[in-house]
Amino acid sequence: MPWNRLLIAVALLALSCTRMPTAPRSQVVVYGTILGPSGEPVRAVVLFYPRDAALSPSENIARAGTDAQGAYSLQMVSGFYELRIPAPRDGWLGHASLVKVSPDHRRIDYEFHGFRVSGRLLDPTGNVVPNGEVIATAESPDQSSAGEYFSEGAYSFLLPRGTYSFACRGAEFYSPFTPTTVHSVSIASDTTLDIHLVGFPIEGTVLGMDGAPVESATVDAYPARTHTDASGRYLLYAPAGPHAMRCFPPQWEILPRLEVVSFSGPTTVDFNFMGLVHWTGTVRRADNGESLPICYVLASVLGPDNRDALNLASATGDFNLYLSPNLSYELQVYTSADLQQAPIYDSIFRATADTTFDLRVTPPPDP
Secondary structure (H helix, E strand, O other): OOHHHHHHHHHHHHHHHOOOOOOOOOEEEEEEEEEOOOOOEOOOEEEEEEOOOOOOOOOOOEEEEOOOOOEEEEEEEOEEEEEEEOOOOOOEOOEEEEEEEEOOEOEOOEEOOOEEEEEEEEOOOOOEOOOEEEEEEEOOOOOOEEEEEEOOOEEEEEEOOEEEEEEEEEOOOOOOOOOEEEEEEEEOOOEEOOEEOOOEEEEEEEEOOOOOEOOOOEEEEOOEEEEOOOOOEEEEEEOOEEEEEEEEOOOOOEOOEEEEEEEOOOEEOOEEOOOOEEEEEEEEEOOOOOEOOOOEEEEEEOOOOOOEEEEEOOOOOEEEEEEOOOOEEEEEEEOOOOOOOOOOEEEEEEOOOOEEEEEEEOOOOOO
16 A cells, blocks of 8 residues: 555544534423422522532532412423422421433423421420520431520421431530430421430539629530629530530630549539739830830740630730649730731740739731
């Protein structure tokens, strides 16, 4: 075969092996209706997340809302998507599934349905928790969740047949109860399920630097936390085991107390703030010695302790801090309450005795 014919044959063979460009995906108008357990229309949000490798990486999440008749429609590219319908009402389970969108598969409906699951949230002593939150999560690959806040001591869910975990907690930020999760609850019919928060009672008294009871101190065995009453008493509940309990007095300039305890039953843990080291002093400008007013002085315990004392210096630059003795602290000065900015003073000292400081700083230039 002449060489020119051989080269042409090789070129034609190469062209025959070259992958042809993929044809554009067709545009499809997807529509459907979202209904409630009695066939009533539901106001909901419908989301389609691209889950097809052939779709463009820039393909956006498709989103639509239903109208008063529960109907929705939107234009999409053909392919596979993860359909998500967030729970439109408290106590309903959100939906997630893989769906195919194509010219012959354009209608996608969904009906919220299930069994009525209801009960009470009880504290470790058996009393009803009046304000709380219960979240039911399907123990399945999609892990759909339904959540409900309640204020009358009872919760209610609409859950399809399946196995669920129930995560429960008190609703207040200062809740004396440790969140509890109950796993592997099978739901195959209407069910009454009372859930008990777990933990042993931990109580005690908080005394101030003068030995008097401290009101409104915060005590935590994280994540359980509570306040002291007028007599300095507190009560919270925590599961057995080791805990790093902390007590925060109402005054930020006093270093919180830390007690590492381990218990397997009801326990008393007292805190007192007597015997603290007093650091006082004045913040002054390094250039002329004048006091620097309205700055923030921070003393942080070195290491993974995560405790600090903070004081806003007075109009004359004076500050006061009360610290646990025989610990090392990083002493810093800031020009504002934004402690993420760079400090204008930073040094390390050990608290061995009451100390008066004369801190010379160079404030940043005026903007």
